[in-house]
Amino acid sequence: MFEVIEREMIVPNLHLLTVHAPEIVEVVRPGQFVIVRFGEGGERIPLSVADWDGEAGTLTIIFMEVGASTGKLAKLKPGDTIPTVVGPLGRPSEIEKFGTVVCVGGCYGIGSIFPTIKALHEKGNNIVTLLEARSRNLLYWEEKIKPYSSRLILITRDGSYGARGHVKRGVEILRENAVVPDRVIANGCTFLVYKASKDFAHFDVPIIVGLNTIMIDGTGMCGVCRVTVDGKMKFACVDGPDFDGRLVDWEELSKRRKQYVNEEAFLVHNTGCGGL
């Protein structure tokens, strides 16, 4: 059993969950995920790791409350236990000296891109961070990310904070400031990482996207997470979750993600994630 240290709703619909999982913390790397299961009969939910504390042995996740299973996670209190936190799963993000790296985060991806930003900064990269949200009250961790970024660009869909628009607006701001990326990394909902893959395409540099697919075991056994990348079948859980967004078959991915929409009786969530 894994003890819950903290659980709070940090912005509407997005929750921070910190659990005691020292063995995972010892080996986890940026870009990896864990699978969490709430209780007996509960679904296995893949969730990206957003932070960890080596000394305390705690692991932090940011997740969106979208259905029955995440709804249960959203009710956890400190001291509660959950039966499954398994990982770290997936390949870690590539952390090298690339030069200027533009890191795009939205929704739960603001959390999951944080370890990558930190690690890339420590490797000596020039980090330009672009955070995107529908409205000001959905932005979080701005202060936490700032120290590792040479420039922090904030964009809201309604213009309530920072610039008004979507990823495309961010690309314009970069151009206005003569920022030329050597690499782009995007974390967040499928719509955001898809948009990032399109809007940054003209720079002709790798656009690394962390994909969030349906998964069951998370160890390569079931194959439900398969995606087509560069015309080949890949499994997001063991070959990813990072792929070059320029090569992903987005249309197929978005359709595959919708397989269980009816069954999951998704609460209609107003995060503005568009059609994907």
Place this chain on the structure above:
Amino acid sequence: MNQNQQTQTQKPKKKVDLDRTDIPKQPPHIRRRNFNEVALGYTADLAVKEAKRCLECKRPFCVSGCPVEINIPGFVSRIAGEDFPGAIRVLKEKNCLPAVCGRVCPQEEQCEVKCILNKKGAPVAIGRLERFAADWEAAQDHIEMPEIPPSTGKKVVVVGSGPAGITVAGDLILLGHEVTMYEALHAPGGVLVYGIPEFRLPKRIVSRELNYLQDLGVNLVPNYVVGKIKKLDQILADNDAVFIGTGAGLPWFMNVSGENLNGVYSANEYLTRMNLMGGFKYPRASTPIKRHKNVATVGGGNVAMDCARTAARLGAKNSYIVYRRSQKELPARLEEFENAEEEGVIFHFLTLPVKLIGDENGWLKELECLRMELGEPDKSGRRRPIPIEGSEFRLPMDACIVAIGNSPNPIIPETTPDLETGKWGNIEADEATGKTSKERVWAGGDIVTGAATVILAMGAGRIAARSMHKYLIGEESWTCSEE
């Protein structure tokens, strides 16, 4: 009438009874609508009646057919004498999973095929009797615990809690070693829980056997992916020996267009959703499933039968098996084929899917197939299927389950560079000992052989456990038995 048999057994002439006792089953039209076990098992009377047919051969061939060398006449004769506790004791000397093996072993090609009565076409129903003894014990309040010898002080790690790992853990704990067993999923049992459906192997039976193992002292750690948390070398540093039984890995697909359409599943996904995650109880269980109307399962093995029979139970109007060879070449057990047919599964033999066609929303709509004919035998000895040109036809379909096998689990090989692997990514292990290329590491089951059966994995576990024990007590060094 059976001179050979008589001289062999040196016993007074026993009347040969060729009336093999049928096992009561749920009728097909009822079981097609539920997930309860199909075969209901022998009553005590039926078991005794069947056991009495055993000729108790002095040199029993049946034992040589059993991968774990159960003393078959020993336990059968005890059932015949109504000594059921004695029967289970004899079984458990060699088999820590009798309730499982009695259900899912292919006895018809192992012990029963060797039974002397098989010459007359009516072998003793060894599997059904094994199942009876195990179920009888479970129905008692008291489970007899074997004596465990004093600790040897040796520490063993078993990676994977499927049939191979369970056998190793069970054997080594009874020899006084300390055993820790790691499982990547949240529920232990490997293929017994994620793969084999409830109607063929109820999950309470698997958990019963695993509880027994834990009562014996095996330390079972679920939710732990060896290779991801600790690597093999770190585990070796703290332990004396390691057994790898990590089983199946990435599912194979057909490599035809449309395989990523919605409604197309690997058998692993379909069965894991249903079994491990209890999807057949949805919405009571929270992992969602679809209730498709027309379902095609591609493949001809036991896994394919499991998928097609599951789909039928979920309310499919038409549950098809699409297999490229003929019925004669079907790799599934005859019993499973017959069960499937009785439950209304429709067989398209000599049929090969070549294209999956979707609708505008990315859902499977049709299966395009080719008719096949059989040519000369191939390397496997089975006649090779050859496509008949211009025979394309389409079947309306809203789900397709691809049950054509899988490669071995890649996690340990990928994270242990000095462990030798074969061309399919399987771990190389010595057949006689289970030893791998890496010192103090043994392996067995599907991770070594590729997809096979529960009992073959258990047999490999038994062989490895024997070699591990010899090494642990210092009877053999790592290298000596390889000569």
